[in-house]
Amino acid sequence: MTTMPLVPVEAAPPCDSRACVLETRGLTKSFGGLVAVNAVSLRFLERQTHAIIGPNGAGKSTLVNLLTAHLPPSGGRILCRNTDITGLPAHRMTGLGIGRSYQKTNLFPSFTCFENCRLAAQTRLPTSMRFFRPAARYREINRHAEAALDLCGLSARRDRVAGTMSYGEQRQLEIGMVLASGPEILVLDEPLAGMGREESERMVALLRGLAPHFTIILIEHDMDAVFSLAEVLTVMVNGTLLETGPVEQVRASVAVRDAYLGDGAEAY
Numbered sequence: 001m002t003t004m005p006l007v008p009v010e011a012a013p014p015c016d017s018r019a020c021v022l023e024t025r026g027l028t029k030s031f032g033g034l035v036a037v038n039a040v041s042l043r044f045l046e047r048q049t050h051a052i053i054g055p056n057g058a059g060k061s062t063l064v065n066l067l068t069a070h071l072p073p074s075g076g077r078i079l080c081r082n083t084d085i086t087g088l089p090a091h092r093m094t095g096l097g098i099g100r101s102y103q104k105t106n107l108f109p110s111f112t113c114f115e116n117c118r119l120a121a122q123t124r125l126p127t128s129m130r131f132f133r134p135a136a137r138y139r140e141i142n143r144h145a146e147a148a149l150d151l152c153g154l155s156a157r158r159d160r161v162a163g164t165m166s167y168g169e170q171r172q173l174e175i176g177m178v179l180a181s182g183p184e185i186l187v188l189d190e191p192l193a194g195m196g197r198e199e200s201e202r203m204v205a206l207l208r209g210l211a212p213h214f215t216i217i218l219i220e221h222d223m224d225a226v227f228s229l230a231e232v233l234t235v236m237v238n239g240t241l242l243e244t245g246p247v248e249q250v251r252a253s254v255a256v257r258d259a260y261l262g263d264g265a266e267a268y
């Protein structure tokens with residue numbers, strides 16, 4: 001098996017004093033004749049919440065799948081801390097500090113919350129801990145799992161079987177599992193999908209608590225959540241970037257209102 005070398009790439013000029021942790025340059029994905037993501041160039045800064053919105057079929061999930069190496073791009077590049085990571089396999093993403101959650105619930109329903117987090121925590125250790133004795137390794141994994149449960153607000157549910165919890169708590173646990181893998185960048189694909197009002201509020205509060213510590217790339221249709229969490233907003237339509245920038249600037253864009261937010265944007 002050949003391993004792609006990680007090639008340092010000349011940094012783009014900074015537009016913020018925070019470091020750019022992830023970047024796309026002309027990223028493109030075609031499915032046959034359909035260009036789902038079309039020459040998208042974006043910069044994600046450390047400890048910044050960057051929401052990506054757009055109508056159904058705009059290419060948001062495809063973009064997430066490219067960023068997390070679940071799909072190979074048809075063109076363009078992905079840089080992580082100025083290193084070209086285009087074409088790396090998905091299992092290398094955890095080591096690069098990139099963790100993702102999925103649109104659909106993705107946990108082990110017959111395992112407890114702790115066991116789910118412990119499984120996720122194991123993905124971060126194999127190389128860095130391989131010289132430790134098994135007992136020390138397990139202690140370290142358990143420590144990460146407990147910390148993740150605490151961060152996602154489920155310490156009190158530690159020994160509860162995941163499948164017996166409410167839908168909202170299961171989605172919270174999925175965030176915990178992402179955290180247990182030790183990421184710096186959280187790529188969250190519709191974390192509020194299917195939630196009622198109270199559950200959504202709890203999830204928004206959880207994400208708000210995480211925001212100062214992580215780069216969050218948030219795909220979300222719930223505009224109240226987007227506007228209360230995001231610092232930067234990108235709008236995609238038909239695979240292309242319609243607008244990207246500080247939330248207030250993008251909200252004020254006539255093109256964005258016409259294409260996506262519509263008159264209802266005044267309500268936000």
Ligand SMILES: Nc1ncnc2c1ncn2[C@@H]1O[C@H](COP(=O)(O)OP(=O)(O)OP(=O)(O)O)[C@@H](O)[C@H]1O
Nearest residue numbers: 031034035036054055056057058059060061062063
């Ligand atoms: N594996 C695939 N094969 C073929 N076409 C695909 C595939 N995945 C996505 N597409 C198409 O690419 C386009 C973008 O889809 P994508 O799921 O990325 O949009 P989205 O913005 O995430 O939509 P939604 O908000 O509904 O999740 C759509 O036209 C979709 O049908």
